[in-house]
Amino acid sequence: MTYCTTPSQTVGPYFAIGMPWPDGPYAIPKDAPGAITLSGYVYDGAGRVVRDNMIEVWGADGEGHFADLWGVGGGSSVTDFRGFARCAEEDGDGRFEIVTLKPAAITLPDGVVLAPHLDANVFARGMLKHVVTRIYFGDEAAANAGDPILAQVPPDRRDTLIARATDDGYELDIRLQGPGETVFFAL
Amino acid sequence: MTKPDRAQTTDPPATEHQVYEPIGDTPGCYIRETADGGQPPLDYPPYKSTALRHPKQPLVFLPQAVTELTGPQLGPARITGELDHDLTRQHAGEPVGERITVTGRVLDTEGKPLRNTLVEIWQANAAGRYRHKWDRWPAPLDPNFSGAGRCVTDDDGRYRFVTIKPGPYPWGNHYNAWRPAHIHFSLLGRAFAQRLVTQMYFPGDPLFPFDPIFNSVRDANARKRMVSRFSMIDSEPDWALAFEWDIYLRGPGPTPFEDVP
Numbered sequence: 244m245t246y247c248t249t250p251s252q253t254v255g256p257y258f259a260i261g262m263p264w265p266d267g268p269y270a271i272p273k274d275a276p277g278a279i280t281l282s283g284y285v286y287d288g289a290g291r292v293v294r295d296n297m298i299e300v301w302g303a304d305g306e307g308h309f310a311d312l313w314g315v316g317g318g319s320s321v322t323d324f325r326g327f328a329r330c331a332e333e334d335g336d337g338r339f340e341i342v343t344l345k346p347a348a349i350t351l352p353d354g355v356v357l358a359p360h361l362d363a364n365v366f367a368r369g370m371l372k373h374v375v376t377r378i379y380f381g382d383e384a385a386a387n388a389g390d391p392i393l394a395q396v397p398p399d400r401r402d403t404l405i406a407r408a409t410d411d412g413y414e415l416d417i418r419l420q421g422p423g424e425t426v427f428f429a430l
Numbered sequence: 431m432t433k434p435d436r437a438q439t440t441d442p443p444a445t446e447h448q449v450y451e452p453i454g455d456t457p458g459c460y461i462r463e464t465a466d467g468g469q470p471p472l473d474y475p476p477y478k479s480t481a482l483r484h485p486k487q488p489l490v491f492l493p494q495a496v497t498e499l500t501g502p503q504l505g506p507a508r509i510t511g512e513l514d515h516d517l518t519r520q521h522a523g524e525p526v527g528e529r530i531t532v533t534g535r536v537l538d539t540e541g542k543p544l545r546n547t548l549v550e551i552w553q554a555n556a557a558g559r560y561r562h563k564w565d566r567w568p569a570p571l572d573p574n575f576s577g578a579g580r581c582v583t584d585d586d587g588r589y590r591f592v593t594i595k596p597g598p599y600p601w602g603n604h605y606n607a608w609r610p611a612h613i614h615f616s617l618l619g620r621a622f623a624q625r626l627v628t629q630m631y632f633p634g635d636p637l638f639p640f641d642p643i644f645n646s647v648r649d650a651n652a653r654k655r656m657v658s659r660f661s662m663i664d665s666e667p668d669w670a671l672a673f674e675w676d677i678y679l680r681g682p683g684p685t686p687f688e689d690v691p
Contacts, residue, residue: 252629261552261578288482311500327502369479371470428492
């Protein structure tokens with residue numbers, strides 16, 4: 244028998260009561276070798292920052308292994324790597340900042356190579372269910388050019404998924420609607 | 431300080447139409463059931479805050495591969511103490527309100543229990559007030575109630591919380607808008623693709639027909655899946671009434687696209 248899924252409902256307002264973790268934004272400790280900071284602002288359709296947003300990010304380590312038993316080639320062996328970060332600010336300035344490892348490219352069993360990427364969930368008041376996006380890396384142009392998912396994205400919208408390198412990591416803004424709208428995925 | 435969702439005027443409506451009226455259920459909704467799981471749309475005008483916060487470009491299909499089929503396995507690591515699941519015992523005294531237990535199972539759509547998975551909840555107090563700087567409506571805070579809890583499912587996928595029944599509360603979406611009593615739930619599941627944030631409601635709430643968030647789920651059967659069941663047999667004599675609510679996360683594999691003619 245197949246059951247139907249439980250419907251989604253909006254996360255907010257007031258998610259700051261339950262969602263933040265003290266170590267939420269850190270998929271790995273900030274001083275760990277290879278740790279990068281990924282930051283950006285979330286904007287609404289009027290171009291205003293979304294002050295109450297929750298961003299979650301999930302990705303592999305620098306060897307392409309996940310902090311999970313089921314990934315290709317086994318789980319990550321990086322100490323203290325959780326693979327998952329949650330930045331849940333309800334009264335901030337619309338900016339998220341997480342710390343994780345830059346993932347490696349992953350070769351699937353069928354030979355397809357995925358460019359280094361993170362999956363991300365975006366939640367906010369006014370969103371009845373979360374949206375899913377991806378974060379690729381601007382300094383991986385060759386890998387990005389061969390990525391099968393980016394290939395499905397209209398060329399003029401691909402840059403909404405590609406983070407710019409900064410001094411200590413990467414930056415990428417998320418636009419929920421309007422000019423430069425981020426590409427979101429049907430998962 | 432801004433107060434999102436409370437920006438609307440509280441002046442009486444000029445016409446009856448300013449009061450929220452639920453629109454009819456989607457015809458053929460049982461077909462939608464199998465296609466989209468009865469999920470709400472991102473653009474739902476009766477819930478005004480969706481207007482500027484929904485994408486207008488088409489979603490791009492993302493087949494589930496390794497990043498989507500894996501997920502954070504951090505259930506027990508998120509539990510900070512033995513009383514994380516008991517919202518009535520997190521302070522020196524007991525909170526005011528109806529003590530209740532909320533139990534159920536976390537399953538996938540094939541009916542398989544999800545073991546050892548994190549369940550996080552947050553809610554208003556018995557008066558309908560959240561312990562949050564944005565919630566300023568004139569209902570009392572309770573010094574003995576924070577309103578957050580978490581637990582990890584057991585080998586049968588079962589979770590259990592002890593809490594007090596939250597009250598309904600007003601919000602600014604439209605004139606005389608009130609949310610039905612609810613508890614927010616967050617589930618990580620076993621895979622990134624199973625992520626779910628939702629709200630659990632209580633049976634028989636008279637506010638159901640008037641709430642655009644509840645009614646954003648356009649299928650009546652799907653709405654029922656957000657409503658808990660009162661359980662006399664699980665209610666504990668001289669202690670607490672019991673509510674039961676099972677949560678179904680997506681099963682393995684992608685949800686089929688809506689290709690039913």
